[in-house]
Amino acid sequence: MVGGYGRGPDILHGVTIEVDRGEIAVIVGPNGAGKSTAMKAVFGMLNVHSGSVMFDGEDIRTLTPQARVAKGMGFVPQTHNIFTSMSVEDNLEMGAFLRKDDFADTMEQVYDLFPILKEKRNQHAGELSGGQRQQVAVGRALMTQPKLLMLDEPTAGVSPIVMDELFDRIIEVARTGISILMVEQNARQALEIADKGYVLVQGANAHTGTGKELLADPQVRKSFLGG
Template sequence: MTAFLSGTNMVGGYGVVDILRGCTIEVESGQVAVIVGPNGAGKSTGMKALFGMLKLRQGTVTLAGEDITALTPQARVAKGMSFVPQTDNVFASMTVEENLEMGGLTQREGVQDTMAQIYDLFPVLKEKRYQPAGQLSGGQRQQVAVGRAMMTRPKVLMLDEPTAGVSPVVMDDLFDRIIDIARSGVAVLMVEQNARQALQIADRGYVLVQGENRYSGSGPELLRQEDVRKSFLGG
């Protein structure tokens, strides 16, 4: 059986250089999948390929069993995918609520109900809903970015380095909210530099090296592997 979102034997890159060299990444509905690995391993490139921002030279991407390899990012959003980049992921001059409203533009109904769910998920955003997003802390801006992505009511939520630059306390809270999102039935796929902490919450983990799958398994399985701990988790 094919996973809900699957990128199989993906080969692609920039110019004539292949960054992805046959890697496979999958995530099921209601689960968290995490991609870790050294800098330059192809983690973010893999996410872009899955979202249609990078054209593959080889391989296929499927969503709910449908081949979406040739679809644009916009078409993938219409199919239920949402992507949060690492940087420049909020409209800094707009208020928190305006950012969320922008995320809901594609929805014909139920926008206010969805926004209420986002405020339940991230209570601090309700407190600061009339404040410009650019005035928030790094962790709060990340909450806005995730919240805006969730306004599309996605089936797949893709996060590129969601805890970059935030404190350990904020990181733990973001991971808790990501677990909550997955438990609601959303397939969550994220690239994360905080590998040990991310694998602790991962139903599925992928260690990429030079665009290839070096290790894969559940988060706990990867944390128990001595080679993974020594090479990628600091011992």
């Protein structure tokens, strides 16, 4: 993908990212590397000037984000990702707005994945802790029954314990056959659970491999993982 915002300069300079069914793919790299921009390009939130976005064998580059959700993409942005004045359950129901079927079973699956949300389902989402808000955001995206779940910095601002718990839940989601594409600042921990890892630098692929390969790569360790 080559692209950027509006008529501004390109931020992505030939980025290639791939995630197969049930895999966890992680994008890491320094600040300003284009990680979140790459995620937004996949979701249709900025212009891809050349290259393609293939989903289930179809080039969806011209589709709106809403149309991509209908195709099976779920996206959880880093901030402003819940309705704070609405209850937890109402937030989850909002995630099912495109569905015409009964989504009660999906709601129960989300509550099984995040039991604290069931306990607090009638509370305003704005009253929850940072980690619980992230659970609401992920749960709402899961209500769309996505084939691909995209997470932009899901552990930003949460404690190490909450981060580990969120990663455990992400692994559980992938085991159900949902693909995960994740931008993550906690690079070492994210690569430990990654089937595929992509290190971006200045809007281009710098290193690509399995999570284990990148964790073992001396150059990656020195440049991006603190040695």
